[in-house]
Amino acid sequence: xxxxxxxxxxxxxxxxxxxxxxxxxxxxxxxxxxxxxxxxxxxxxxxxxxxxxxxxxxxxxxxxxxxxxxxxxxxxxxxxxxxxxxxxxxxxxxxxxxxxxxxxxxxxxxxxxxxxxxxxxxxxxxxxxxxxxxxxxxxxxxxxxxxxxxxxxxxxxxxxxxxxxxxxxxxxxxxxxxxxxxxxxxxxxxxxxxxxxxxxxxxxxxxxxxxxxxxxxxxxxxxxxxxxxxxxxxxxxxxxxxxxxxxxxxxxxxxxxxxxxxxxxxxxxxxxxxxxxxxxxxxxxxxxxxxxxxxxxxxxxxxxxxxxxxxxxxxxxxxxxxxxxxxxxxxxxx
Ligand code: FA5
Numbered sequence: 001x002x003x004x005x006x007x008x009x010x011x012x013x014x015x016x017x018x019x020x021x022x023x024x025x026x027x028x029x030x031x032x033x034x035x036x037x038x039x040x041x042x043x044x045x046x047x048x049x050x051x052x053x054x055x056x057x058x059x060x061x062x063x064x065x066x067x068x069x070x071x072x073x074x075x076x077x078x079x080x081x082x083x084x085x086x087x088x089x090x091x092x093x094x095x096x097x098x099x100x101x102x103x104x105x106x107x108x109x110x111x112x113x114x115x116x117x118x119x120x121x122x123x124x125x126x127x128x129x130x131x132x133x134x135x136x137x138x139x140x141x142x143x144x145x146x147x148x149x150x151x152x153x154x155x156x157x158x159x160x161x162x163x164x165x166x167x168x169x170x171x172x173x174x175x176x177x178x179x180x181x182x183x184x185x186x187x188x189x190x191x192x193x194x195x196x197x198x199x200x201x202x203x204x205x206x207x208x209x210x211x212x213x214x215x216x217x218x219x220x221x222x223x224x225x226x227x228x229x230x231x232x233x234x235x236x237x238x239x240x241x242x243x244x245x246x247x248x249x250x251x252x253x254x255x256x257x258x259x260x261x262x263x264x265x266x267x268x269x270x271x272x273x274x275x276x277x278x279x280x281x282x283x284x285x286x287x288x289x290x291x292x293x294x295x296x297x298x299x300x301x302x303x304x305x306x307x308x309x310x311x312x313x314x315x316x317x318x319x320x321x322x323x324x325x326x327x328x329x330x331x332x333x334x
Contacts, residue, residue, distance in 0.1 A: 001055060002044055007062055010040065014070055024081055031074050041067050106334045107215060107323055110311040111197050114217055117241045118195045121234065123219070126196045128180035131158070135167035136179035140290040141259040149175065156201050173201035177218035178259060181283070181302055184220065185291035190298045191223035197307065208319040215307035222283065222293075222300030228262075231280060231301040239268060239277075242310070246270070259284050260302060275313050278305040 014034060021027050034040050045063050048056050104112070115125050137143075138150055149155070158171040180196040196218040204210050221230065236250055249269035257263045260281025267276050280303035285295035308320050315334070317323075322330050 001051060002059065004062070007066060010034070011066055011069070015073070018073060018077060021077060021081075024078065027074060027077055027081065031070075034070055035067055041070070103331075103334065105323070105331060106311050106315055106317075107307060109334060110314060111215065111217075111307055113242065114238075114307065114310070115195070115197065117238055118219070121193075121237065123193045123195045126180060126184060126194045128174075128177065128183060128196055128198055130174055130199055130201070131171055132174035132179050133164050133167055134169035134172055135164070136182050137172055137174050137176070139167075139169065140182040140287065141178055142284050142286040142290075143258045147258065154202055154204065156203050174198075175202050176200050176304060177216040178302070178304060180218055181220050181259070182287065182291060185222070185288075185293065190293070190300070193219075193221040193223075195219050206321065208321070209309075211308065211320050211324060213324075214320065217305050217307055219280075219303040219305075220283070220300060221302075222298050224298060226282075226299040226301060228264075228282060228301065231303065235266060235278065235280070235303060243270060243314070255279060255281075257281060259287050261285070266303075270313055275309070277309060277313070278303050280304070 014030070017030055021030065032039060035042055041063060044059075045067070048060055048063070051059065119125060134150075137155075138147070139145075143149060155175055156173040158173070161171040163170055177196045177198050177200060180194075180198075184192075184194055184196075197215065198218075199213055200216050201213045202210075204212055206212065219234075221234070232250075232252075239248055239250070251267045251269070251274070252264050253267065255263045255265040257279055261284045263279070263281035265276060266278040266280060267274050269275075280301065283300040283302055288295045288298065288300075308323060311317065311323070312320060
C-alpha cells in the first residue's frame with residue numbers, strides 16, 4: 001500500500017519532470033505514465049478496492065486530488081507549448097530585414113527644396129487654382145486677345161463652361177502660374193514677396209523637354225523702389241543655394257512677356273552647359289492698373305521657372321517624360 005510520503009514523492013517527481021518537458025509528445029508520455037489507462041496513479045486508484053475501508057477513505061481522496069492536480073498542470077503546460085509553437089523562431093541577434101519605405105518623387109524633392117530656400121529668404125508660399133479664368137490667365141496679364149498663346153493649340157479650354165459673371169470670361173486649365181500674380185495683388189497691399197509653385201497645362205507636342213502638364217514656380221515681389229538689381233540678387237542667391245555652392249554662371253538676355261517690361265530670360269551655366277531656367281521682368285504697368293495699384297507708387301519684379309527643368313538639371317535627367325512615366329526603376333533612384 002502506498003503511503004502519504006510516497007504520494008508526495010510522486011508529485012515532486014512529476015513537477016520536476018514537467019519542468020524539463022520541451023514538446024507535446026514528451027508531455028503526453030508523462031501523462032500516460034501517471035494518469036493514462038495503465039498509469040501509476042490510475043493503478044493505485046484501481047487497487048483501492050483491495051484495501052480496508054479506512055485505507056480507502058484516507059487514500060481515495062488523496063489519489064483523486066493528485067490526479068486532478070496532475071491533469072491541471074498538464075493542461076497548463078499543453079497551452080504553454082502550443083502558444084510557443086505559434087511564435088516564429090526569431091533570432092533577435094540577426095540583422096533586421098530592410099523595411100521598404102515609400103519615398104518622395106524627384107519633383108516633390110525639388111519643390112520642397114525650392115520652398116525651403118525661398119521661405120528662408122522671407123517669401124510666403126501661396127497656392128492657386130489649376131482651373132482658371134481666361135481673365136486671370138491672359139487679360140489681366142496684358143496678353144491681348146489676338147496673342148498666339150491663347151491659340152487653341154496651346155490652351156486647354158473647358159468645353160461649354162459657364163462664363164464667370166464678374167469677369168465675363170471662360171474657364172481653362174492655367175497655362176502658367178502667372179495668373180496668381182493678379183489674384184494675389186487683387187487682395188493684398190504691398191510690400192510683399194511671394195512664390196507660387198503649382199501644376200500648369202499646355203496643349204503641346206511632347207518631346208524630351210516638353211510635357212503637357214508640368215510644374216512651374218512663380219515669384220512676385222512688390223514694394224517701393226524695386227529694381228532689376230533686386231531680382232538679380234534674389235535669383236542668384238536662390239540658385240547658389242539650390243546647387244549647394246557648386247560653380248554656376250548667370251546670363252540675362254532680353255525677352256518678351258506681355259506682363260513685364262522690360263522682360264528677360266535667365267540662363268545659367270552648370271557643369272559646362274547652358275540652360276534656360278527662368279522668364280522674368282519688371283511687372284508691367286498695365287498689370288498694376290488691372291489690380292488698381294498706382295505704378296508710380298510701387299514697382300515689382302516677377303519670374304517664372306519650370307520646376308521640371310530644374311529637377312532635370314540637378315539630377316541630370318535627359319527626358320522630362322520620365323517624371324510622369326510611373327517607372328519604378330526611375331523613381332526608386334531618388
Ligand atoms: C512663362 O510661362 C511665364 N509665365 C514666365 C514668367 C513669369 C515670365 C513671370 C516673366 C515673369 P515660359 O512659357 O517661358 O514662361 O515658361 C516658363 C518655364 O516653364 C520655361 O522656362 C520652362 O522651364 C518651363 N516650361 C515651359 N513649357 C514647358 C513644357 N511644355 N514642359 C515643361 N516645362 C516647360
